[in-house]
Amino acid sequence: MIKRTLFFGNPAYLSTKNQQLVVTFPEADKKEAKIPIEDLGYIVLEDPQITITNGLLMKLVENKTAVITCNKQHLPCSFLQPLIGHSEQTERIRHQLNASTPLKKNIWQQTISVKIYNQARFMDKRDIPTRKMYKWVNEVKSGDVENHESRSAVYYWQHIFGIEGFTRGQHGDPPNNLLNYGYAILRAVTARALIGSGLLPSIGVFHRNKYNAFCLADDIMEPYRPYVDALVFDIMETNFEIDELTTAIKTELLMIPAIDVVIDGKQSPLMVAMSRTSNSLYECFAGTSRKVLYPVFI
Template structure:
C-alpha cells in the first residue's frame, strides 16, 4: 500500500467526519479518507484544525508536520502508543546490547556512504570521488570509531554542490536538504511508532535534547535520495515547485529485497527488518536501489 502525502497551503479549516478529513475553504468543502493519508503537511500557519481531527489522525498513525511562518518544517505530532505492545517493545529496546548496536551502526554508515558514492557517480560522473567514497565505506569499523561518516560527508557534499558548499550555510540548497530530510524523518517516525518502539533511544545518536535519535540513525542511508533530488533542482529557487518535488520522493520507486516498492513501503520494510535484526543479533540490513 502507498499512502499519500497531503500538503495544505491555503487558509482553510480542517475537520473530521466519519473517517474523512474535511477541507473547507471559501465555502467549498473537499473530503479525503484518513486511511489514504500517510503524511499531512500544514504549510500555512493560518490553517485551522479541530482537536477531533488531530486525535483521529494520530489514531490512524498519520504523521502531521507543522511548518513555521517561512513554510519550513518545524514540528510534528507523534502518538504516545503506536502499537498495542509498545511497553514490551520499549523495554526490549532499552536492553539492546552495545555490540549489536555498534555492528548495526557500521552497516548503516557503510550503506549510507555507498549510496553517496552512487549518487556522485550518477549525478556528476566523477569516478575518482566515487572510488574514494567506496574506500571510506569499506573501512567503516563497528560503531564507526574512526568517523568515516564525517570524512565521507565532507568530500561528498563538496563534490555534489561545489567546493565552497557548507552544510552550515544559510542558502536555498541547505533549506531544500533540510526540508527533504524532514519528510524522510516523518516517514521513519511513523514506522518506528507503529512498531511500538521509541524514537528517542538510538543506536548511535544519543543527544538528550533530540526526540528522534533512533529516527536519525535509521534514515541515514536514505538521505542521498533527497540529496539527488535537490541536486536535480539546484538551479531553481526553493519554492512550491521545489517542495513538491521533495514531497514526491516518498512515491519514488526503489528495489528492496528483490521487489519493486514505493519508497514509503521500502522504509516500512527497512524499519521492520531493523527491529528483527536487533532481536536476533544479526547485523544484516537490506539495501535499496533506485529505479
C-alpha cells in the same frame, strides 16, 4: 498501498465526517473538499491560520497519519505521534532499551557503510570519481570509530552539486534550504515507521543528544539521505529558482515518501521501504536477525 501526502499552505478549516477529512476554505468561491482518511500518510500544515478539529486529529492518529507542522521559516518543526504505535509496544521497547553496546555499534557500522555506498552510487550517476568512496565503504569498522562517515561527507559535499566551495549546513547557502526541508520530511517518514514498528524514535543507537527527541530516526534515515540529495539535484537541473522555498519546490519535495527505491532486491515506495527497515531493526534488537535492511541506490 501508497499513502497520500497533503500540503496546506493557505488558511483552511480541517474537520472530519464519515471517516473523511473535510477541507473548508474561507474563500466563498472555493468548494469544500473531502479525502478518505485511510488514504492519508502525511499531512503538512504550513499556514498559521489553519484550524483543525480534535476529532480529526484523533482519527488521523488512529490511522497512523503523520501530522507535520511548520515554523515561521516554513520548515517542518513538529510531528504528531501516537502514544501507542504497536500492539506489542512494551515488549519491543524493552528489547530496544536492552540492546547491547556491541549490537548498537554493529548496527551503526551497517548504517554508515550503506550510507556511503548509496552516496557513491549517486556520484556514479553524476560521473564523479568514487574510488575513495567505495574504499571507505569497506573500511567502516564497528561503531565507525575511525569516522569514515565524516571523511566521505567532506568529499561528497565538495563534488555532488558542482558548486565551488559548497558546504552542508543548516544555515548555509542554497541548496541547503532544499536539503533542510527534504531531510525534515524524511525524518518524519522515519519516525512514523519506527513508531509503527513499536520502537521509541528518541532512543538512538548512535545519536544521543539529550535535546533530540528523534535520535533513532536520525540514525536510521542516514542511508536514505542520498534519495533526498538526488531529488534536490533534479530540482536544480529543472531551472527552479532555489533561493526561496516556493510552493512548486515544496510540492516536489513532498514526493519523497513516494520515491521508488530498491530494497532486498525489490522495488517499493520509500515509505514502504522505511517500514521494512524499521521492522528489520526491531528484529536485530530482538535477536532474531543481525542485518538491518536498507535500500540500494539505483
